[in-house]
Amino acid sequence: TTSENISSQMQEIYETINILAGGIQTLNDDTQRLSSESIKLQSSIESLTQDIGSLKLNVQEQSSFLDGVKPNQEILQQDVASLKQKIDDLQYVSYDATLIWKIVSFNEKMMDAQSERQTSIYSPPFYSSPTGYKMRARLYLNGDGNARRTHMSLFFVLMRGPNDAILKFPFNYKVTFCLYDQTPQQRHIIDSFRPDIKSNSFQRPRSEMNIASGIPKFFPLAMIQQDGNPYVRDDTMFIKVMVDFGDMAKTLLPYALSLNPGLPMHIQQLLIKQEAERKAQQQPQTQPTQISPTNRPLTLTLPPSSETQLPQTIFNIMGTPNASSTNDRPHDVNNTNP
Structure with missing residues (x-):
């Protein structure tokens, strides 16, 4: 067990x-x-x-x-x-020594100028002929130099062109600016200057652009900033630049600049020639008055002509004897003036 x-x-x-x-x-x-x-x-x-x-x-x-x-x-x-x-x-290039510059978004550009984000703007280039001088305009909407905050400053810029080697320099042809009145009254602002041939601005360009030269006190800001002013409509402004190679009489400028810009250039030139002949026939055979170049410019308001029905036009009868430059500043659209 x-x-x-x-x-x-x-x-x-x-x-x-x-x-x-x-x-x-x-x-x-x-x-x-x-x-x-x-x-x-x-x-x-x-x-x-x-x-x-x-x-x-x-x-x-x-x-x-x-x-x-x-x-x-x-x-x-x-x-x-x-x-x-x-x-x-290239779309707006002109080869007849005239340029109609359409400036859109005017208020935005004016604010940029006032804040000095972009003090000046350039027009498209234009030419005196297909083989001629290359040019453009430069606009300081809030003024330049002594005209800052009081006037728009408008300048002419001679550019380096493909045919400069065979062109005549210094450039000595009268330049006319016209600020268009966009209402039926057409009280355009017209001013002219003749280049100072001693200035570097009008010698043969050695860089892309020469120093801008023109009219610092082109138009008072107080007028352009008024509500309903006739020079800015639909936030757009039009400026015409015309280089005179034929010594057009000053009395013809209002007529020439009041012609319909839509007319072909040869038609405009024909009408201007006819107007000059008409004025020559009406002019009394008297000794012309000599105007001293030292006199101050005189601004006139011309009434409409009963024969031609010209609109009233404000213009500087003596023009600007010598152009003013932009103080040799470089051509930088973003340049802030000192």
Whole structure:
């Protein structure tokens, strides 16, 4: 009986040992499996770490690329704007020594001038002929120099042209500016000046543009800033620039500048010639009065002519004997005057 008990206990111990041995084997298997999985996870972590590093490097490269794209984009935008300006200039190019300059967004440009973000603006270039002088106008809407904040300043700019080598310099032809009255009254503002041939402004251009020269006190700001003034309509202003190669009489300027700009130039010239002949026939045969160039300019208001039905026109009967320059400032439209 004792032997049977011992045998029974031994059998239980063997069974327990077998169970424990099986558990140990299972644990060993689990340990090996976990170890293998741990190795795989470690490898995956290392791979992911490398991928993250590569992604970080790519992000940095992309960031650097984008940082470089922004200034390039700004340069491209400037190039596009410059190209657009050149295309616009070509659309309105004139080859008959006259330019009608349409200035849109007047109020915005005036605010830019007053805040000195952009003190002056340039007209499109124009030419005296297909092979002639290249020119443009420069306008300080809030005035330039001593005329700042009191008058609009309007200047003439001689530009470097493709045929300058065979043209005559210094440039000595009279320049006339006309600010259009856009109402039926057509009280245009007209002023002229004759170049000072000693000035660098009228020598053969050696850079893109010569120093601008013209009329600093062209038109009072108090008048242009009045509500309902006839010179700015629909936020738009028109200025005509005319270079006189034929010494047109001053008395013909109101007539010439009141002609319909839509007429072909040869028709306008014919009408001006006919008007000059008519005036010559009406003029009494008397000795002409000599006007001293030292006299002060006189501003007149001309009534309409009963024969020609000319509108009233304000103009400077003596013009400006010598042009004033822009104090040799560089031609930078973003230039802020000192």
